[in-house]
Amino acid sequence: MDPYDCRKPEGRSLSSLFALPALHAAPLLLGQHLVRLTEDGEIRCRIVETESYGGAEDKGSHAYGGRRTDRTDAMFRAGGTAYVYLIYGMHHCFNIVTAEENNPHAVLVRAVEPLSPRDARHMAANRGTAIRRPSDLSGGPGKLCRALRIDRSLNGLRLDQPGGPLRLESGDDPRRLPIVRAPRINIAYAEEYAALPWRFYIRDNPYVSVHDSKAEPFVWPIESN
Template identity: 75%
Template sequence: MLQPGLYALAAVEAAPRLLGQHLVRRTEDGDIRCRIVETEGYGGAEDKGSHAYGGRRTARTEAMFSAGGAAYVYLIYGMYHCLNVVTAAEDEPHAVLIRAVEPLTARDAELMAAYRGIAARKPSDLSGGPGKLCRALRIDKSLNMARFDLHGGPIWLEQGEAPASLDIVQAPRINIPYAEEYALKPWRFYIRGNPYVSVSSTDAQPLILT
């Protein structure tokens, strides 16, 4: 399992450290394992890009106020689900959006493609983007509030590569112009050169983790 201390971190600290970790989805066809390659941090009530900005606590955002380790799943545009890892302490609404994952084996990739119902022309077509990866892993709102720190449930996280060993870059988050000055915060993190990343930014800057 993933080190529990990671779930206690603020979202912008946890987001780059989730890169390289393994996301496991249990399905009726067997477990699918993926490597997390792109994330975005949403840093609590002060972050104008967050659903919980200003402490907004609703039926939709309630999961964000859970203790770190919970799943926050929501729907956008009425059709695409997005998967988040809740971090920080209870009542501190921090969340990390999982933006892209890479299947670990050919079998994982085949199963994900079958669930997506597509023949991906390039890797990012399969699971490069929050909506794409949720379809590929059959993630919907039934997984809201599931725990990533409980092995053997419908979804969990396992220890993967050490983030400090990866070539990580950071860039502004995507599609949040309403966040005003927070729209430019470099809180999107991804593994440079990974073909499953949704968008590679020309203004991305290296991030060194210790």
């Protein structure tokens, strides 16, 4: 089966998507639905921007060189696990772990789009700040985590549990979406890995954190670089 064939109903399930390397999974996660259950009810949104972090050889990854610490332990679990970490002591970032156990691949979710006006209102209330444009709401890892109340308490959670507090559900067929690819954001330290086009987003979507004027159309199947 073509690993990029996620057409429904005969296409790949989310469980098989979780088993893929991060570079393969990242574009397939676009259009899928992220659901957050809070005491105020469910918030549903669509993933519109992702970044791939491809294992121990990726100098941009927290697990580069096979580095396994208390912080990175979730990355070494089986695909379908949430990896949530804190940066600058104030911003949470949410990742979807992929690939098999002990092979630390993860996809950073950089932007999401609310599925309804009600979802948008709940997300705006959680943000607690002025929203002047869609990307202010949930365009960027820290913004979307605040909008969805994602923090370290969800680190290590399985994302394939029906009714779970944070879960992934099937959404749009990514093959029908206008996807582009560009270099990842703010990883100059990754040396030769910094310029690789491992960020994927839906072209012209207003919730995307950064639109790259040099982004290239994404062509299936994905190439390694």
